Amino acid sequence: MSRPAFIVAEISKTWTGGASRDPLFLSQKFELVIATNLERGYQLHEFQLHRLMTGPRTMNETIIAVFVRVP
Numbered sequence: 081m082s083r084p085a086f087i088v089a090e091i092s093k094t095w096t097g098g099a100s101r102d103p104l105f106l107s108q109k110f111e112l113v114i115a116t117n118l119e120r121g122y123q124l125h126e127f128q129l130h131r132l133m134t135g136p137r138t139m140n141e142t143i144i145a146v147f148v149r150v151p
Contacts, residue, residue, distance in 0.1 A: 085149050087122055089113050092142040094134070106141045113145065122147035 091113055093106045102109075114124050127145035134140050 083121065083149055086125065087117065087147050089117065089145045089147065090142060091145070092140060095139045095141070096135075097137045106143065110143050110145070117147045118150075121150050123150050 091106065091109050093100055093102055093104075093109065104112075110127075117124070125146045125148045127143050130142045130144070132140050132142075
């Protein structure tokens with residue numbers, strides 16, 4: 081079975097009152113995903129950052145990233 085030509089990753093983090101249970105910043109989590117996928121043979125092609133207020137003091141940040149197979 082061959083590997084797909086591209087894969088998609090979703091990385092997210094939720095902030096409540098300016099704090100989060102996850103000690104890593106969203107950018108740090110994204111860097112880990114980039115490095116892991118590069119080891120798997122995929123390089124970052126493009127990404128989008130979305131921020132959404134989900135409550136009075138709660139915000140969700142999400143990165144949707146597309147990775148393409150390295151020839």
